[in-house]
Amino acid sequence: MPDRPRFFDDLAGVAGGAFSALSGLREELHAIVRSRVDETLAALDLVRREELDVVRDVAARARLELDAAEARLARLEERVTALEIGTPE
Missing domain, CATH: 1.20.1070 (Rhopdopsin 7-helix transmembrane proteins)
Structure with missing residues (x-):
C-alpha cells in the first residue's frame, strides 16, 4: 500500500495554518470592535x-x-x- 503523497500532507498543513490564522484574526477583530464600542460609550458619557x-x-x-x-x-x-x-x- 503506497504512502499518502506528500502533497496531501502539505495541503493539510496549509489548511490548518489558515484556520489558525483566521481564528487569530477573528479574535483580533473582536478586540478591536470591543475597544471601539467602549470608546464610543465613554464619549457618550453613559x-x-x-x-x-x-x-x-x-x-x-x-x-x-x-x-x-x-x-x-x-x-x-x-x-x-x-x-x-x-x-x-
Missing part, C-alpha cells in the same frame, strides 16, 4: 446599568424617608395647632 440601578434604589429609599418625614411633620403641626388652640389632643 452610565452602566448597575450604576443606574443603585441610583434608582437610593432615590426610592429617599422618597420613602421623605414621605415618612412629611407624615411626621403633619402630625407635629396638628399637635402645635391643638396646643395653640388649647384643646387636648
Whole structure:
C-alpha cells in the first residue's frame, strides 16, 4: 500500500495554518470592535446599568424617608395647632 503523497500532507498543513490564522484574526477583530464600542460609550458619557440601578434604589429609599418625614411633620403641626388652640389632643 503506497504512502499518502506528500502533497496531501502539505495541503493539510496549509489548511490548518489558515484556520489558525483566521481564528487569530477573528479574535483580533473582536478586540478591536470591543475597544471601539467602549470608546464610543465613554464619549457618550453613559452610565452602566448597575450604576443606574443603585441610583434608582437610593432615590426610592429617599422618597420613602421623605414621605415618612412629611407624615411626621403633619402630625407635629396638628399637635402645635391643638396646643395653640388649647384643646387636648
